[in-house]
Amino acid sequence: xxxxxxxxxxxxxxxxxxxxxxxxxxxxxxxxxxxxxxxxxxxxxxxxxxxxxxxxxxxxxxxxxxxxxxxxxxxxxxxxxxxxxxxxxxxxxxxxxxxxxxxxxxxxxxxxxxxxxxxxxxxxxxxxxxxxxxxxxxxxxxxxxxxxxxxxxxxxxxxxxxxxxxxxxxxxxxxxxxxxxxxxxxxxxxxxxxxxxxxxxxxxxxxxxxxxxxxxxxxxxxxxxxxxxxxxxxxxxxxxxxxxxxxxxxxxxxxxxxxxxxxxxxxxxxxxxxxxxxxxxxxxxxxxxxxxxxxxxxxxxxxxxxxxxxxxxxxxxxxxxxxxxxxxxxxxxxxxxxxxxxxxxxxxxxxxxxxxxxxxxxxxxxxxxxxxxxxxxxxx
Amino acid sequence: xxxxxxxxxxxxxxxxxxxxxxxxxxxxxxxxxxxxxxxxxxxxxxxxxxxxxxxxxxxxxxxxxxxxxxxxxxxxxxxxxxxxxxxxxxxxxxxxxxxxxxxxxxxxxxxxxxxxxxxxxxxxxxxxxxxxxxxxxxxxxxxxxxxxxxxxxxxxxxxxxxxxxxxxxxxxxxxxxxxxxxxxxxxxxxxxxxxxxxxxxxxxxxxxxxxxxxxxxxxxxxxxxxxxxxxxxxxxxxxxxxxxxxxxxxxxxxxxxxxxxxxxxxxxxxxxxxxxxxxxxxxxxxxxx
Numbered sequence: 001x002x003x004x005x006x007x008x009x010x011x012x013x014x015x016x017x018x019x020x021x022x023x024x025x026x027x028x029x030x031x032x033x034x035x036x037x038x039x040x041x042x043x044x045x046x047x048x049x050x051x052x053x054x055x056x057x058x059x060x061x062x063x064x065x066x067x068x069x070x071x072x073x074x075x076x077x078x079x080x081x082x083x084x085x086x087x088x089x090x091x092x093x094x095x096x097x098x099x100x101x102x103x104x105x106x107x108x109x110x111x112x113x114x115x116x117x118x119x120x121x122x123x124x125x126x127x128x129x130x131x132x133x134x135x136x137x138x139x140x141x142x143x144x145x146x147x148x149x150x151x152x153x154x155x156x157x158x159x160x161x162x163x164x165x166x167x168x169x170x171x172x173x174x175x176x177x178x179x180x181x182x183x184x185x186x187x188x189x190x191x192x193x194x195x196x197x198x199x200x201x202x203x204x205x206x207x208x209x210x211x212x213x214x215x216x217x218x219x220x221x222x223x224x225x226x227x228x229x230x231x232x233x234x235x236x237x238x239x240x241x242x243x244x245x246x247x248x249x250x251x252x253x254x255x256x257x258x259x260x261x262x263x264x265x266x267x268x269x270x271x272x273x274x275x276x277x278x279x280x281x282x283x284x285x286x287x288x289x290x291x292x293x294x295x296x297x298x299x300x301x302x303x304x305x306x307x308x309x310x311x312x313x314x315x316x317x318x319x320x321x322x323x324x325x326x327x328x329x330x331x332x333x334x335x336x337x338x339x340x341x342x343x344x345x346x347x348x349x350x351x352x353x354x355x356x357x358x359x360x361x362x363x364x365x366x367x368x369x370x371x372x373x374x375x376x377x378x379x380x
Numbered sequence: 381x382x383x384x385x386x387x388x389x390x391x392x393x394x395x396x397x398x399x400x401x402x403x404x405x406x407x408x409x410x411x412x413x414x415x416x417x418x419x420x421x422x423x424x425x426x427x428x429x430x431x432x433x434x435x436x437x438x439x440x441x442x443x444x445x446x447x448x449x450x451x452x453x454x455x456x457x458x459x460x461x462x463x464x465x466x467x468x469x470x471x472x473x474x475x476x477x478x479x480x481x482x483x484x485x486x487x488x489x490x491x492x493x494x495x496x497x498x499x500x501x502x503x504x505x506x507x508x509x510x511x512x513x514x515x516x517x518x519x520x521x522x523x524x525x526x527x528x529x530x531x532x533x534x535x536x537x538x539x540x541x542x543x544x545x546x547x548x549x550x551x552x553x554x555x556x557x558x559x560x561x562x563x564x565x566x567x568x569x570x571x572x573x574x575x576x577x578x579x580x581x582x583x584x585x586x587x588x589x590x591x592x593x594x595x596x597x598x599x600x601x602x603x604x605x606x607x608x609x610x611x612x613x614x615x616x617x618x619x620x621x622x623x624x625x626x627x628x629x630x631x632x633x634x635x636x637x638x639x640x641x642x643x644x645x646x647x648x649x650x651x652x653x654x655x656x657x658x659x660x661x662x663x664x665x666x667x668x669x
Contacts, residue, residue: 042515128516238524240551240644246524247551253510253522253531260516285428285443332443332537332549335643 027189030054033204035125038212039221040255046128046139046207048148051200053207056187061205063183064174064198066372070157071109072169080109080163082156082202083372085118089365091297092121092209096311103311104303108161115161115275117308119293120301122364124149125207129260133290133306134280149203154195167195174198179377211296211364212255219358220252226358233355236348240335243320243342243352247333248292257359258294262286263331266324266341267305276306287329296359313356317349409488410612412454415668416473416481417623418445425626427475430541434630436637440540440550442626446474446521447534449603449622450503454489455496462489470507472518480517491614495606497665501656502533502554502600527646528556528596536629540638550643552629554656557597557649597649599656605665619668628662629655 033053037043047053064070065086068079085106086092096104107113116133124131130138137146137155145151157165174180174193181191188197218224226234236242238251248265250257262277268288271278277289290306304310310319324334324341336342344352364370418425420432420442430441450470454462464487474480502508508530513519521531536552612618630636634654645651 040511040514042519044515235526238526240553240646244644246522250520251522252525254516254519259520261520283428326546328547330549332539332551332643335549335551338542338546338548 027185030056030187030189033058033208035208035210038210038217038255040252041212042126042256044128045125046148047125048150051150051203053204054187056183057201057204058208060180060183060187061201061203062369063180063373063376064202065205067376069173069177070165070170070198071163072157072165072173074173078109082153086121088367088371089300091211091300091365093118093301095300096302103308105308108159109164110160112161116306117303118301119291120297121206121209122211122294122296123209123256125210126256127260130262130280130291134275134277135262135291136275136280138280149206150196150199153199153202157195157198171195171198177376177378179379183377209364209370211361213363214296214359214361216355216358217255217361220255227354229351229354230358231355232348232351233353236344236352237355243344243348244333244336245295245320245352249295256294257296258292260291262289262291263333264289264327264329265292265320266326266330266334266337267309267319269325269327271327271329273306285329288327289329289331295356297361297365299357299360300365313353314349317344317352321349407488407615409490410614411617412485412489412612413617413619413668414483414485415619415621416483417621418475418626419623420626425475430539430547432627434627434638435632435635436630436639438540438630438638440538440638442475442536442538444475445534445536445624445626446472446476446517446532447536447624448472448502448518448521448531450500450507452497452499454494455498455606456490457493457495461498470503472521474517477517489612489618491612493609493611495609497605497608497620499603500600501603501659501663503531504600505598508556508598508600523555523646526593527558530556533600536626543639548638548643550638550641551645552655553644553646554599554652555646557599557652558593558647559595559597559649561592561594597653599649599652601656601659603659603663605663608665608667610667621666621668623664623666625662625664629658632658632661634658 031054033055035045035053051057065082068081068084070081071078073079085094085101087095087098089095090098094101094104094106098104101107104117105113106118119133128139129135131149131152137148137151139147141147145154154167156162157167157170171193181193184193184197185191187201190197215224215226215230219226234251237249238246245251246254248259248261248263250259264287271288273288277286278284280286293301299313302308302311302313304313304316310316319341321341321344324330324337326337330337420426425442425445427442427444430439432441433439448470452464452469456462464485468485468487471483472480510522510525510529513521513531518531521535523530523532533554534552537550538552539547539549542548610618610620634657636651636654636658641648641651645655
């Protein structure tokens with residue numbers, strides 16, 4: 001009997017489908033954006049089903065990423081956007097020598113500094129285990145506004161220590177800027193600017209920021225040979241009796257140069273940061289634990305650690321070599337802790353640094369596709 | 381025009397489905413679900429707490445265990461072996477990832493009575509190739525090229541109380557071992573293999589940093605479970621439990637002492653060999669309750 005009901009149902013579906021076809025003919029479907037997976041990189045990407053990558057979405061996201069009006073304000077003194085702090089030449093961080101953000105310590109439009117220092121926006125399309133130093137934005141989060149990169153965009157716009165904006169004001173402002181409604185139409189099928197689509201577009205752009213052509217990548221692909229010092233550093237990087245960086249920061253078998261996981265790396269013995277990994281998991285063993293950031297372009301990503309306590313790579317290597325501290329929470333992977341660290345010699349420190357510098361991708365840092373557009377949609 | 385085609389196609393598919401529905405027969409073979417458990421002294425493993433004492437007297441805790449097993453085979457009562465296809469020959473298990481602790485095999489198994497199970501702890505030479513896994517969490521198990529390449533068979537991380545009363549981390553990591561120039565031990569019983577690294581990585585072993593490596597040793601081993609009896613029936617599901625008895629890594633025949641081997645053993649073949657030789661009775665398989 002059910003079959004008799006299904007026939008008219010099928011016809012209705014056909015008719016509806018035909019109607020949709022007619023409408024879509026008026027607004028061309030956006031062009032899918034293809035991400036080419038670099039050699040040895042993961043094939044699984046963090047692209048949510050409700051925000052597929054498109055050429056038009058990425059283009060719109062790039063405009064928004066660089067448009068200071070994202071703060072919802074138009075006065076020249078009140079402009080602020082993602083790129084105010086996330087600077088391409090500095091691995092999409094502010095940089096230790098930033099003229100405004102002294103020492104790379106960033107603050108929002110109100111002058112309030114962020115709770116933690118910045119993390120780079122590099123290769124985030126492969127991050128599937130949480131954003132931020134504590135990983136408080138993660139896919140399985142019960143709170144629907146804290147699940148993915150799109151949510152980080154929303155948070156950045158409204159946060160007092162970032163853009164301190166108002167989502168209604170922002171979407172209304174971009175609705176009135178010449179050129180933007182048309183870009184929203186092309187990217188999302190509607191010229192009505194919604195904040196959700198602003199989030200989606202910027203997240204799409206950020207997911208294109210792929211760094212995979214460093215000297216080390218070329219070495220892995222067999223295109224060049226590293227120097228002896230760099231090779232020595234690679235061995236140190238990937239051996240337990242060397243510097244033992246690889247368990248948390250990857251290597252040839254994990255070219256992201258991070259696990260995107262969270263570790264207490266022995267910086268302290270007393271933990272009173274309310275926004276460490278413990279704040280997410282509730283596991284007391286996670287006090288003082290933070291995300292292991294990618295080491296790609298790391299020389300440009302200072303200051304280092306969640307609180308920016310180290311200004312240079314040399315200071316970081318010195319810490320891991322001689323100043324690691326024992327606490328009940330220190331991660332088991334810090335197995336050199338009772339010796340105070342990995343005990344590198346001066347030459348070994350130099351070699352390790354030489355290897356880490358091979359992870360710098362100069363092409364990424366100047367790729368025009370990732371840089372500011374020459375003009376915004378309203379030709380300003 | 382296109383919509384007419386859709387309509388005809390949909391109707392055809394619908395009618396075909398309606399016609400075949402009543403003629404379906406029970407599929408040949410049964411399905412297997414393997415539940416993975418980790419235990420210490422017959423109780424479920426509790427992580428992050430100093431609850432355990434090993435045979436050497438080390439008071440220890442475990443924070444996580446991540447491991448591979450591969451090439452599982454079932455042996456029926458007549459001695460015939462059932463081998464799973466390539467797609468179901470390697471499995472990763474992680475105490476932090478619930479989904480890895482229940483393996484639902486897609487391949488149907490011939491109905492019958494079975495009396496044995498075999499599998500490889502870790503990965504054999506053919507399977508343990510660098511870049512086999514590009515996606516996490518498996519890719520995070522990579523074993524550095526310099527040390528032989530491929531993947532960790534297991535990362536068992538934890539801490540123990542050392543003789544000074546301090547909590548000291550240990551990384552009980554098993555994988556390909558190395559024979560260094562300074563090493564004079566007799567490894568005659570082991571399979572020596574080539575490094576599994578990419579060809580262009582050859583020659584990046586600086587003797588000035590670490591002793592030169594003469595050879596690599598594949599430490600994987602076969603686990604034989606022959607004290608089991610279970611049945612597989614057509615169209616039915618069989619549930620088995622694979623249990624790792626964690627404390628057995630540290631006993632029988634060798635008493636493994638963290639105070640002797642310290643926190644890291646990836647470059648200590650003697651320690652890895654001891655761990656792997658203890659592995660013969662680490663695993664148990666039984667019908668799930």
